[in-house]
Amino acid sequence: MKKLIYIPIGVLLGVVLYKSEAASWFRIQEMFRFDSFHMYGIIGSALVLGIILIQAVKRSGTKSLFGDPIKLPDHPRSFARYMYGGILFGLGWALAGACPGPIYVLVGAGEWSMAIVLLGALIGAFAHGLLSKKLPY
């Protein structure tokens, strides 16, 4: 039952992504055209507070609310997967105007065409899983 807490957290995230317009295709266009500070402000301010909060958690050794140690492992060192994967995602992000979070938010908002994007994303994730042993990491 305690897992149900993830639902209101998701609701909050959905409302913030929709109301900040980070889920709007037009805002993503504006960002990649460098025509407004809005998206950079959202990501930048999230980052500043995020760095502070994560450092605070790491240094205080706080345990999770469920009593387990909090693990924030380093990402495996590599270049290829982050750069190639990043470029492919960037192409899709700019075309769909949505990264994965906003895709779900927009389906909830009644933008049914986003379900087609979601279907594409699931096919893409599946294709990655199939090819994962053959890709450079």
Place this chain on the structure above:
Amino acid sequence: MFLQTWPWYVSGPAIALIMAALILMGKRFGMSSNLDTLCSLGGAGKITDYFKVDFKSVNWNLLVVLGSVLGGFVAANFLSPNAAVEVSTNTVESLRQLGFESAGTTYLPTELFGGEALASPKTWGILLAAGFLVGFGTRYAGGCTSGHAISGLSNLQLPSLIAVIGFFIGGLLMVHVLFPLIFGT
């Protein structure tokens, strides 16, 4: 105020607090790993071992997804009397030249997401291809905007910086080089 566009200095810190809440529950903030979980749920584990997971340890991320869908419903139906996104005039003009007449008047461009646009096979192709790139790219890179640009950079991870540079190379290429080819007449 609450019903208008939320300013970046409210939205950004709110996202950081959501990330912190998930970390304090022993989880991580990332909205693309659930794509793998959904593949596993759909039986992809029968086809390749990559999708064999202990479902109980990852199903929390599907609850976050469920919440996000509900959040989108609430925000669109009860908190947004006017859904038009007032982007900068430069963006509106550039997009209108590409045929996006709805720029500045809607939340998403009707030319790509509206019911009429779906009558064209080209629209389906674009939406499926865009989704495919999002799904394949995020899983290959091991994260998306939330996992790398916010969580990873907040944790001062060099791999996340490489990924975010990749996001921008891809995004700039799409908007400035490929858009005129895809949407230009």
